[in-house]
Amino acid sequence: KYNNVAAVRPTAGFHAGLVLAFKVKDRYFLNTEYIYSQKGKIARGKVDPNLNDRVVYHHIDIPVLFSMHFKGKFMKTRQFKWYINAGPNTSYWLGGKGVIKSGDLIENGLPELKYKIVFGSRPDHNNPDLLYIKDAKRLQFGMSIGGGLLLEPADKQKVMIDFRYEIGHTRIGTPQSSQFLIPSDYQDSLKGRNKGIRLSLVYLFEFSSDRKERNKGKSTLDPKS
Secondary structure, rough: OOOOEEEEOOOOEEEEEEEEEEEEEEOOEEEEEEEEEEEEEEEEEEOOOOEEEEEEEEEEEEEEEEEEEEEEEEOOOOOEEEEEEEEEEEEEEEEEEEEOHHHHHHOOOOOEEEEEEEEEEOOOOOOOOEEEEEOOOOOEEEEEEEEEEEEEEOEEEEEEEEEEEEEEEOOOOOOOOOEEEOOOOOOOOOOOOEEEEEEEEEEOOOOOOOHHHOOOOOOOOOOOO
């Protein structure tokens, strides 16, 4: 009844957060990030041609990436830097919301239904605009690999254009985790893992923990003399 009833494809979202980068040695860096991100999908019906379920999940992601920097040249004169990175990613599922259309909804006089995700089993009282998800794996683990360009528009400031592929290792639920009240003939399978492509623009300010570096450019004159 619930298996192989929909074809799933990804949807676009956005992300924003903070990045801390630490220089380990020479051209090796360790980055840790704290990011709010949207992840989602669109499920279109195979049996029910009217089925269209578009859902967006809200996450907090904390990737820890080890990166290696390289130097390159453009047109044999202009220099630039590029890098590759990889590392583990920990993600916490905050919730989500969606919009669903189906033949069952049309038969009940509803062209579409906007719903919000609630974690736990559906209680006795009915509320069709809440999608209950039981046995959800809210804490999820995965890997991130990627790379990008590193530009330096000003001293002590850097701009990163980062491209990344994220691979989730934790299944976010089971085929029976989602519990719609209506439509009654559709159950969203959550057996899959989150995977996605992420493009980011990062602005970095450089700070040095070296006292000599911090004192560069400061006057050495005694103001009392």
